[in-house]
Amino acid sequence: MSERRISSHPLLGPLPDVGMVSLTVDGVEMSARPGEPVAVALLANGIRQFRTMPKSGNARGGFCFAGRCSDCQMIVDGVPNVMACVAAVRGGMRVETQHGVGVWAESTSEAAS
Amino acid sequence: MIEFDVVVVGGGPAGLSAAIAAARNGLRTALFDENPVAGGALRYRLEPVSLPNGGTLPGPSAARALVDDALRHRVQIATGAVAWGAFSGFVVGVTGLDAHREIRAKRLILATGSTDLAAAFPGSDLPGVLTGSALLRLLHVHRVWPGGRRVAIVGAGDLAEEMAKAVHDAGGEVVARGAIETLAVSGNGVVERVNVDGVECPADVVAICAGRRPDISMALALEAQAGYSSAFGGFTVMRSESLETSVTGLYVCGSAGGIGSIASSLAEGTLAGLAATASLEKISDSTLQQEIDAFAGAFPDRVQQIEAIEPDWTQHLVESVTAGAGK
Numbered sequence: 001m002s003e004r005r006i007s008s009h010p011l012l013g014p015l016p017d018v019g020m021v022s023l024t025v026d027g028v029e030m031s032a033r034p035g036e037p038v039a040v041a042l043l044a045n046g047i048r049q050f051r052t053m054p055k056s057g058n059a060r061g062g063f064c065f066a067g068r069c070s071d072c073q074m075i076v077d078g079v080p081n082v083m084a085c086v087a088a089v090r091g092g093m094r095v096e097t098q099h100g101v102g103v104w105a106e107s108t109s110e111a112a113s
Numbered sequence: 114m115i116e117f118d119v120v121v122v123g124g125g126p127a128g129l130s131a132a133i134a135a136a137r138n139g140l141r142t143a144l145f146d147e148n149p150v151a152g153g154a155l156r157y158r159l160e161p162v163s164l165p166n167g168g169t170l171p172g173p174s175a176a177r178a179l180v181d182d183a184l185r186h187r188v189q190i191a192t193g194a195v196a197w198g199a200f201s202g203f204v205v206g207v208t209g210l211d212a213h214r215e216i217r218a219k220r221l222i223l224a225t226g227s228t229d230l231a232a233a234f235p236g237s238d239l240p241g242v243l244t245g246s247a248l249l250r251l252l253h254v255h256r257v258w259p260g261g262r263r264v265a266i267v268g269a270g271d272l273a274e275e276m277a278k279a280v281h282d283a284g285g286e287v288v289a290r291g292a293i294e295t296l297a298v299s300g301n302g303v304v305e306r307v308n309v310d311g312v313e314c315p316a317d318v319v320a321i322c323a324g325r326r327p328d329i330s331m332a333l334a335l336e337a338q339a340g341y342s343s344a345f346g347g348f349t350v351m352r353s354e355s356l357e358t359s360v361t362g363l364y365v366c367g368s369a370g371g372i373g374s375i376a377s378s379l380a381e382g383t384l385a386g387l388a389a390t391a392s393l394e395k396i397s398d399s400t401l402q403q404e405i406d407a408f409a410g411a412f413p414d415r416v417q418q419i420e421a422i423e424p425d426w427t428q429h430l431v432e433s434v435t436a437g438a439g440k
Contacts (some may be wrong), residue, residue: 006256006283011159011171015256035149040255048240048260048303059302061240062259065247067147068228088149 004044021091032089039065039072039084042095050074050084051098074098078105117143117189119389120205122196123333125153126375127367127382128224129179130165134386135222136186143216144183145194145207152176153226154368154375157249158275159282160344162375167384172375173253174371183329199331203362219360220389224382225334227325227346227368232268233299241304245272245322252283261317265289265307267296267324268322271374276320288316293323327369335360345371351419354405356381357387364389370417384408 007015020031023038026049039050039062049059050072062072067086075078077081077094080102084095119135121128124146136142144151144339155162155176157215162175170178180302183190198206203218236242241260243251245268251259266276269292277287291309298319299306307316313434325346332350337358342349356364366385367378384404391401391439409416 004258006252006258009253010282012173012253014255036255040257043251043259050240053238056238058238059209059240060238061303063231063243063247064229065243065250066228069231086147112423113148 004046021089023089023091023093024097026096026097034091035088037065037085038074038076038082038087038089038093038095041087042084049097052100054100057100073102075102080104114204114215114217117141117219118393119143119220119222119386120145120203120216121222121224122205123153123224123336123367124148124151124180124190124192124197125224125367125378126155126162126175126179127226127369127378127385128153128222129176129183130379130382131222131224131364131366131386131389132187132188132190132382133165133179133183133385135220135390136183136188136391138387140390140393140395141216142187143189143191145196145205145216146190146192147195147209149193150176151180151190151192154378155179155260157246158375159253160345160375161278162379165379177338180429196331199335201335203335206438219362220364221335222364222366222382222385222389223329223369224365224367224378224385225328225331225369227327227372229321229325230323232293232296232321232323234293236299236304239300239304240302241300241317242298242319242321245276245320246325247372248276248318249279252279252285258283258285259318260303262286263288263316264320265291265296265298265309265314265316266320266322267293267309268324269368270322270324273320273322273327276322280320285318288314293321306344325368325372327371329365329369332358332360332363332365332369333371335363337363337365342371342417342419344414344418345373348418351420352417354409354416355391355401356385357388357392361414362389362392371375371415373412373415377415380408380412381415432435 060071071086075096118140121144155172185423297308364385366381
């Protein structure tokens with residue numbers, strides 16, 4: 001287990017073992033705890049930049065982690081503007097860094113409608 | 114359309130205790146929470162909590178105990194359910210259920226909590242800068258470090274006080290503490306250094322404790338009267354002694370009614386739930402009055418103090434709307 005995970009805690013006890021699942025982030029395969037927020041899986045794998053901003057180009061990496069601020073918007077399974085801090089990890093998920101404004105592909109907008 | 118006697122929006126300490134108070138008196142009660150697990154701030158604040166039914170438990174255990182109590186009293190709890198809007202007659206729009214639903218409520222209790230305030234300073238958008246409650250959620254709910262373990266804690270208030278202990282318990286190190294006004298953060302793509310009160314040091318994480326503001330948008334959408342209270346974190350909803358708003362049948366409790374403590378949120382939830390119960394004639398007005406008196410005695414600083422807003426003050430800077438406009 002990565003040392004980024006808090007595997008033991010004096011008040012919360014040991015982090016329970018779960019069967020890990022795999023997802024890809026910008027094409028690279030990584031492991032995660034099923035059901036945890038995508039943003040948490042990325043942090044546990046050492047990824048701290050989730051998107052770049054449309055105007056400044058600056059990287060952002062999550063600010064509120066409560067589904068409010070949109071700093072963590074990423075492309076998940078082809079769908080843009082997904083808030084990684086609340087979207088739950090599923091095995092086989094494809095996560096991509098979002099550069100600038102999210103763009104809906106023809107096929108994804110049909111799939112989502 | 115599905116109808117309940119009482120609908121509670123928000124499953125933190127206030128919402129859970131409100132739902133329990135209503136349901137244990139025989140009211141058909143539903144509770145909606147947008148998170149995958151109910152409990153709100155109890156899930157990441159580890160201090161011991163005294164529960165309404167006796168007993169003292171750490172926050173996360175208290176959350177589970179309250180959820181169990183609510184389920185035992187047949188509260189229908191829906192998590193991952195976002196209540197996105199509320200309409201007159203108390204129709205609440207909810208997504209995240211089996212389908213989009215509109216739920217009708219005879220009485221509506223808003224326990225929507227509060228949001229951490231952001232702050233502006235050099236480097237405020239670097240990954241690694243995050244709100245105080247965000248760091249507590251990551252450390253305590255998700256059990257992960259957002260980068261390295263060297264943390265600067267800036268700002269004041271209850272969260273800042275908890276933060277140093279939380280960082281230490283999770284195996285981290287507090288490298289700086291100070292005021293937001295003096296803060297500058299720098300780094301190449303992520304937080305690498307902080308400068309607090311003129312002292313520079315390496316850091317990985319900056320926790321912003323700039324205070325919180327009540328989430329009152331749903332109450333405002335229902336045209337509940339609001340006012341300004343600096344003690345309660347800004348604009349708050351005006352409430353009667355039984356926590357009813359200016360809209361009959363609409364109640365606000367917990368941090369949504371003004372920034373308070375876990376203890377005051379639990380007590381307000383119970384009072385709002387009982388007030389809704391009394392208005393549906395399931396308990397007597399004298400029983401409710403006893404609860405009101407007990408609450409006011411235990412939490413005198415929660416008796417609302419809305420400061421006067423003069424009608425000619427400019428209330429909305431962008432649109433130049435004065436406080437008296439439209440009245």
